[in-house]
Amino acid sequence: MFVVLLTYVKPMKEVEAVTAQHRAWLDPHVASGLLIATGPQVPRTGGVLLARGGGTKAELEALLKDDPFQIAGVASYQVIEFAPGKYHQEMAQFL
Secondary structure, three states: OEEEEEEEOOOHHHHHHHHHHHHHHHHHHHHOOOEEEEEEOOOOOEEEEEEOOOOOHHHHHHHHOOOHHHHHOOEEEEEEEOOOOOOOHHHHHHO
């Protein structure tokens, strides 16, 4: 699995200008099951994406290059791969 941490690197006004496009970009990836959960950090200094396993880190990083936040240069991305050792049984389908 992967945790993707987004950190805003531009003023919130610039982030807000592409937020609708970013959220629209997320929709098909959530629908496909690639992204399990997405949302803003609290406080809103960036965002978090929880992505299922099955692909490589490099493949996910390549996909993220199409995110409007990355295209507009308003966020930096940190992709963290991890191997779940303990998890709720209902999460098994996402591993």
